[in-house]
Amino acid sequence: MRVIGLVSGTSHDAVDAAAADLVLDGDTVVLAPLGLVSEAYPEALRSALSAALPPAATTMRDVCALDTRIGQAFAALAARADRELCEGRADLIGFHGQTVYHWTEGGEVRGTLQLGQPAWVAEATGCPVVSDLRTRDVAAGGQGAPLVSLVDALWLRGRPGVCAALHLGGTATITVVSGVGDPLAFDTGPANALIDAAARELTGGGLDHDADGTMAARGTVHEPLLERLLAEPYYARPAPKTTGKEPFPAACLRAALAATGPVPDDDVVATVTGLAARTVADAVRKVHATEVIASGGGTRNPSLMGALRRELGPIALRTSDDLGLPVAAKEAHAFAVLAFLTAHGLAGTVPSCTGARHPSVLGSITPGRRGLGLPAAGRPAPTRLEVFRR
Known part of the structure; x- marks a missing residue:
């Protein structure tokens, strides 16, 4: 068919x-x-x-x-x-x-x-x-x-270790498949959605996303701002759980910035990019994954993928291209x-x-x-x- x-x-x-x-x-x-x-x-x-x-x-x-x-x-x-x-x-x-x-x-x-x-x-x-x-x-x-x-569970069944299929869209979603027990899946939090919102907000609509991760690459993660963003209660909730953009609007970013004081624009984008990487990696570690297979638009952002590799450390990070499913089409x-x-x-x-x-x-x-x-x-x-x- x-x-x-x-x-x-x-x-x-x-x-x-x-x-x-x-x-x-x-x-x-x-x-x-x-x-x-x-x-x-x-x-x-x-x-x-x-x-x-x-x-x-x-x-x-x-x-x-x-x-x-x-x-x-x-x-x-x-x-x-x-x-x-x-x-x-x-x-x-x-x-x-x-x-x-x-x-x-x-x-x-x-x-x-x-x-x-x-x-x-x-x-x-x-x-x-x-x-x-x-x-x-x-x-x-x-x-x-x-x-x-x-689809992830059918596709990844039989791979060694604990495999996490990661989709980096507006939100980040993982499906965890292993040889023991039933698969598990949930949204880890924002991915592109908050990065896009920050780029639009900071450029007055001049940009609608951080193309090629350029702003994030120029910036540095602002730790006090990151800690405030990580206080969002969604991250501590147990799976199964899902979310849209509703808990992570630009207004939340504005409120966090109001509490931390002025932050350079590129540092803001670097920080929300780091937030996506940190929350994905925290979720991956909690499920003891040994391999992450990423897909979605976020894989085209070198700053996001670089931050994710650093956060994952020894956990292998691949893309779905390696397994025959194009990242943009998966x-x-x-x-x-x-x-x-x-x-x-x-x-x-x-x-x-x-x-x-x-x-x-x-x-x-x-x-x-x-x-x-x-x-x-x-x-x-x-x-x-x-x-x-x-």
């Missing part, structure tokens, strides 16, 4: 589409990557999305407009991915949508909201679309995240796999990772122009994922 996975992270800067040939061979999902295409959100859409995110107020009209316009942006990219990567023969699309709010109270997730109307994607491509992938896990008592944990490929599992009536969650009461088949299905046939029940769940390198 030829499947396209569509994602946009909490940095909401671009939309990604990764395509793969997927086959269920006995107990193994075989994934052959077909490529990745990406497009920046139109600037007007990105500005409207940023203006509507918490803690800002918004209106139902704005929510409706965002739901439509995000769906249309993804639809255009999905059609391009079908043409350029699948020769117009895509069978299925997994559509994550754009997370705009992750509702937590008292350490529990009450709900989660991803915008992007899937009907636009189905209309543009003719393919059935699996969307709204997180809500079923929340209904089953889970965090609704990290959903890539199932998350989109993961949502392609989840859609593939849904199309086969198979669960897409690991309760030990999300905290749910049981595994769940994920998502809602929007039929394409060719209709949709549902699979027969009773197929055994896969236990491995193998990446086929062409």
Whole structure:
């Protein structure tokens, strides 16, 4: 089955589409990557999305407009991915949508909201679309995240030692896989989101991120500011736990700076970069990981990766490129796999990772122009994922 996975992270800067040939061979999902295409959100859409995110107020009209316009942006990219990567023969699309709010109270997730109307994607491509992938896990008592944990668990099973798959997106997420016990997954805290916010804040909007880690490279970690940022209660909470950007807005950084006094701009960016590295490394040490395999946009930031290597010390740090999954496409490929599992009536969650009461088949299905046939029940769940390198 030829499947396209569509994602946009909490940095909401671009939309990604990764395509793969997927086959269920006995107990193994075989994934052959077909490529990745990406497009920046139109600037007007990105500005409207940023203006509507918490803690800002918004209106139902704005929510409706965002739901439509995000769906249309993804639809255009999905059609391009079908043409350029699948020769117009895509069978299925997994559509994550754009997370705009992750509702937590008292350490529990009450709900989660991803915008992007899937009907636009189905209309543009003719393919059935699996969307709204997180809500079923929340209904089953889970965090609704990290959903890539199932794919990580299948992919890394059998590696020696204790392996931590790390995704450096807007937030940093790890999945811990070992030969003993069930896998574990959780968000460690902010990664690119707080770095991007600091760059925007300090340059008055002149920059929207720290390109190539340049500001951080010029700066020095300001220890009093780092200690204040590390006081955020989220870091001490036990797993399973997930977060969006809500606990880590630019306002928190401003409050920390007000308490520490003036700090040079480059030092501020170096400090929030160090914060991401420190909180990831602290989490990795707590689970006794012997290897970290990183993916996501943060791997393109040399300052972040350098800080992470220093914090990890003797713990090996590699990227998913080394194992056949391109760092920029891994998350989109993961949502392609989840859609593939849904199309086969198979669960897409690991309760030990999300905290749910049981595994769940994920998502809602929007039929394409060719209709949709549902699979027969009773197929055994896969236990491995193998990446086929062409």
